[in-house]
Amino acid sequence: MATRTLTTHPWQVRESELAPDSLGLAESVFALANGYVGFRGTLDEEQPSAAAGVFLAGVYEYHPLSYPEGGYGHPEYGQTMIGVADGTGIRLQVDGVPLDVRDASPLQHERVLDLRAGTVRREVEWRTPTGARMRLVSTRLVSLSHRSAAAIRYEVQAVDQPVQIVIRSELTVNGTPPPVENSDPRVAEALGSPFEPCLRGSHSTGGHLVHRTRGSGTCVAVAVGHELVLPEGADVHTTDSVDQIATSIVAELEPGGSAGFVKYVSHAWSREDPARDLRDQASAALEGARQLGWEGMLAEQRRVLDGFWEAADVEIDGAPELQQALRFDLFQLLQASACVNRAPVGAKGLTGYGYSGHTFWDIDGFLIPAMALLRPQDASRMLRWRSSGLDQARERAQVLGLEGASFPWRTIDGGETSAYWPASTAAAHINADVARGFVFWADATGGSLADVGGLEVLAETARVWARMLHRDHEGRCHLYGMTGPDEYTGVVDDNVFTNLMAQRNLRWAADACEADPESMRRLGVSVEELQLWREAADSMYIPYDEVLQVHPANEGFTTYREWDFEGRQEAYPVQDHAHYAKIYRRQVVKQADLELALWWCSDAFTAEETARNLDYYERRTVRDSSLSAAAQAVVCARAGHLDLALAYLREAALVDLRDLQHDSEEGLHLASLAGAWLALACGLGGLQVDGGKLQLAPRLPAQLARIAYRFQWRGHRFGVETTAAGTVIRLLDAGTSAAEPETEVRLTIDGTEYAVAPGLPAEAPLRSPEPLLPAPEQPAGRVPGGHPA
Numbered sequence: 113m114a115t116r117t118l119t120t121h122p123w124q125v126r127e128s129e130l131a132p133d134s135l136g137l138a139e140s141v142f143a144l145a146n147g148y149v150g151f152r153g154t155l156d157e158e159q160p161s162a163a164a165g166v167f168l169a170g171v172y173e174y175h176p177l178s179y180p181e182g183g184y185g186h187p188e189y190g191q192t193m194i195g196v197a198d199g200t201g202i203r204l205q206v207d208g209v210p211l212d213v214r215d216a217s218p219l220q221h222e223r224v225l226d227l228r229a230g231t232v233r234r235e236v237e238w239r240t241p242t243g244a245r246m247r248l249v250s251t252r253l254v255s256l257s258h259r260s261a262a263a264i265r266y267e268v269q270a271v272d273q274p275v276q277i278v279i280r281s282e283l284t285v286n287g288t289p290p291p292v293e294n295s296d297p298r299v300a301e302a303l304g305s306p307f308e309p310c311l312r313g314s315h316s317t318g319g320h321l322v323h324r325t326r327g328s329g330t331c332v333a334v335a336v337g338h339e340l341v342l343p344e345g346a347d348v349h350t351t352d353s354v355d356q357i358a359t360s361i362v363a364e365l366e367p368g369g370s371a372g373f374v375k376y377v378s379h380a381w382s383r384e385d386p387a388r389d390l391r392d393q394a395s396a397a398l399e400g401a402r403q404l405g406w407e408g409m410l411a412e413q414r415r416v417l418d419g420f421w422e423a424a425d426v427e428i429d430g431a432p433e434l435q436q437a438l439r440f441d442l443f444q445l446l447q448a449s450a451c452v453n454r455a456p457v458g459a460k461g462l463t464g465y466g467y468s469g470h471t472f473w474d475i476d477g478f479l480i481p482a483m484a485l486l487r488p489q490d491a492s493r494m495l496r497w498r499s500s501g502l503d504q505a506r507e508r509a510q511v512l513g514l515e516g517a518s519f520p521w522r523t524i525d526g527g528e529t530s531a532y533w534p535a536s537t538a539a540a541h542i543n544a545d546v547a548r549g550f551v552f553w554a555d556a557t558g559g560s561l562a563d564v565g566g567l568e569v570l571a572e573t574a575r576v577w578a579r580m581l582h583r584d585h586e587g588r589c590h591l592y593g594m595t596g597p598d599e600y601t602g603v604v605d606d607n608v609f610t611n612l613m614a615q616r617n618l619r620w621a622a623d624a625c626e627a628d629p630e631s632m633r634r635l636g637v638s639v640e641e642l643q644l645w646r647e648a649a650d651s652m653y654i655p656y657d658e659v660l661q662v663h664p665a666n667e668g669f670t671t672y673r674e675w676d677f678e679g680r681q682e683a684y685p686v687q688d689h690a691h692y693a694k695i696y697r698r699q700v701v702k703q704a705d706l707e708l709a710l711w712w713c714s715d716a717f718t719a720e721e722t723a724r725n726l727d728y729y730e731r732r733t734v735r736d737s738s739l740s741a742a743a744q745a746v747v748c749a750r751a752g753h754l755d756l757a758l759a760y761l762r763e764a765a766l767v768d769l770r771d772l773q774h775d776s777e778e779g780l781h782l783a784s785l786a787g788a789w790l791a792l793a794c795g796l797g798g799l800q801v802d803g804g805k806l807q808l809a810p811r812l813p814a815q816l817a818r819i820a821y822r823f824q825w826r827g828h829r830f831g832v833e834t835t836a837a838g839t840v841i842r843l844l845d846a847g848t849s850a851a852e853p854e855t856e857v858r859l860t861i862d863g864t865e866y867a868v869a870p871g872l873p874a875e876a877p878l879r880s881p882e883p884l885l886p887a888p889e890q891p892a893g894r895v896p897g898g899h900p901a
Contacts, residue, residue, distance in 0.1 A: 120432050127141075129222075135161060137777045138223070141768060142225055144230075148452065152165045157212070159212065162777055165464070169453075171330050172325075175191075176299060178296045187528050192303055192465075196285070211238070230416070248267070250266045251265045253413055256450045257412050258412070261377075263406060263409055265374050266375065270368070277363055279371070283334060286355050307325055319352050333380045335378050337398055338374065345364065346371065420487070423822055426820070426822075429818035429819075434766075441788050444461065449494065461779065465779065473539075476548070478787045479782055485793065488557045495566065499569050504525075509576050516579065538595040546569060547573045550570065556801045562631060589653060592605045597708055605666060609665075612654065612712075614652065662728045665706045665729070673699070677893070704743035711750075726751050730889065735894060741767075742788055744896075749811055751883055752882060755887070761788060765791075789821075797810055806860070810861070819834045838875055856868070
């Protein structure tokens with residue numbers, strides 16, 4: 113799918129032709145998921161395909177890790193998300209010739225992702241070798257309310273000639289091994305056929321399969337069934353084997369005649385429950401879906417999405433492509449989290465094999481805050497999964513010679529699986545990023561940290577920072593040998609982002625423990641330990657270059673040699689054209705690091721410092737990571753560079769629809785998609801919830817006529833609308849009953865306090881403060897992308 117075939121539409125992503133050289137991108141963009149199960153957007157007939165797969169969040173297999181040199185504390189094995197039983201395959205033959213779009217030269221081939229219906233609809237028309245015109249319409253749905261349930265409605269029509277059709281609807285295990293880039297043959301052996309059979313059974317229109325992974329011991333059950341709509345005389349039979357159930361249909365179609373079915377598929381998995389129990393769970397979920405029926409599942413899907421869009425919709429007047437992209441992004445956030453349960457959300461969600469399905473700090477840093485403001489119940493489940501890994505994080509801290517808990521850089525099961533420590537174990541900022549996710553959620557929702565395991569996370573991460581700190585002869589606290597968010601500057605001293613986030617982590621933990629003395633005693637936190645945390649936070653050293661009047665990203669960064677941006681304009685991404693030994697010694701930034709500190713730790717910088725730092729680091733940040741644009745958008749908006757903020761917002765929002773990183777075939781960039789919404793709400797909207805106070809500072813770029821978005825805060829739903837005339841913020845809660853006092857919420861807009869209540873909006877004039885410095889330049893060849901063609 114070349115991106116040029118996508119039509120701009122406010123509520124749809126439409127592919128008007130099939131581009132064989134971009135199949136992988138299409139499989140990511142048209143993926144359907146619900147946070148529990150995910151289907152890649154493959155063609156029904158399976159081929160051609162780039163990387164087919166059906167995934168269950170938390171289902172993975174172990175594989176060996178090879179080290180050229182041994183080392184204490186290295187992870188012993190890797191983890192990779194694997195494809196589970198795939199029920200998307202439906203093969204079609206017409207008069208003995210298989211449907212293959214590479215040979216059939218379709219008269220029409222269209223796919224539509226409907227963001228309000230929650231479905232992908234495919235329509236194909238083609239002529240067979242005998243000249244018969246055929247039409248195929250299939251629609252896929254992965255339920256956003258029934259986590260195990262998915263369905264495909266499939267219909268074939270003979271348009272103008274009688275034909276014989278044969279349809280083979282399959283459910284296959286061990287048929288979609290993940291892409292393996294590791295040359296170690298043991299990895300391919302472990303992942304090539306990871307499941308061994310436990311149970312199987314079939315009936316006239318379906319059956320079940322239960323398998324268990326050989327290494328991780330994960331049991332997966334799947335059930336499949338069909339509701340058939342066939343012409344008279346059609347033959348139907350089902351066969352089963354160790355790794356497959358196939359229902360075959362043979363029918364004669366007259367001109368205008370059709371045949372089809374609704375295929376229901378349900379999954380269940382566990383590492384504890386026996387195979388028979390899982391079989392029964394999958395079968396029960398299947399019966400539930402069949403009881404609802406296709407129309408019932410469509411209606412339920414629409415109900416969920418109507419509620420979601422009522423609470424989360426974004427409207428952009430003056431940028432139709434950005435409007436489409438932001439709705440696509442929000443839909444993907446919902447697909448990643450709606451039914452997540454006791455499992456992590458990976459960096460790619462359930463849309464592809466990228467990063468082996470691992471979760472990283474960007475989920476804590478971007479997705480959880482976005483969902484805390486959009487669907488708090490989803491954010492709370494993600495936080496509960498994170499806190500469930502405390503025991504493994506404690507074990508990892510012991511390996512590192514530390515107290516407290518050290519969370520893994522990349523993981524599926526909660527244990528560290530990164531084999532490259534300079535960009536993983538040394539990136540200890542993840543502990544503060546995890547802590548921030550809990551604090552942000554509590555600020556945004558008013559929820560109890562204890563309910564999501566947050567108090568224990570804050571205390572244990574504070575302990576790990578307290579043990580990492582080094583004190584100099586003046587009593588200042590330093591963090592040595594750290595890697596910040598910028599992976600082009602590794603294993604350095606006093607990374608500003610890391611030091612500031614550790615400082616906040618220590619204070620968050622002290623505040624939370626003092627507010628809950630009972631839990632403080634339960635956790636064994638003494639008054640002396642609290643004092644130690646506060647004193648360490650107050651003594652944290654933050655580097656500053658008095659000559660240049662900027663903060664070096666880490667101690668000495670501003671004295672490194674400059675990168676030759678002009679002479680290396682074609683050498684991006686930098687990591688593919690230069691050795692890290694060179695990159696680490698230059699002033700070249702992969703992704704927002706100091707700029708991310710300007711956003712997440714904004715109270716640590718004056719307006720003048722923010723302006724100078726932004727100007728300095730914009731000139732050195734190459735954005736070789738999709739994480740960067742959203743953070744840069746927020747800081748540029750707050751510094752008054754609204755056109756630049758909008759350009760970065762476009763880049764973050766369009767990263768997958770335009771394949772701006774040239775790797776979306778591996779799966780969607782969830783952190784960038786969440787970051788795009790945060791760039792709109794927290795950047796152009798100036799939204800902040802720190803300390804449980806609701807604050808806004810709306811800004812409107814000249815290219816846009818209107819921005820409107822919605823969010824939730826402490827049990828209330830708000831709508832914000834900004835035009836050149838000003839900003840109106842409405843409380844969207846239903847009117848209160850006569851027996852209850854009228855709801856009123858107080859907030860600030862550009863520092864002025866307002867009150868809003870149902871039917872009584874607040875109105876504020878639009879401010880456009882002059883930036884303190886001219887708009888900063890970017891490195892040669894790295895102006896923000898994603899602009900309309």
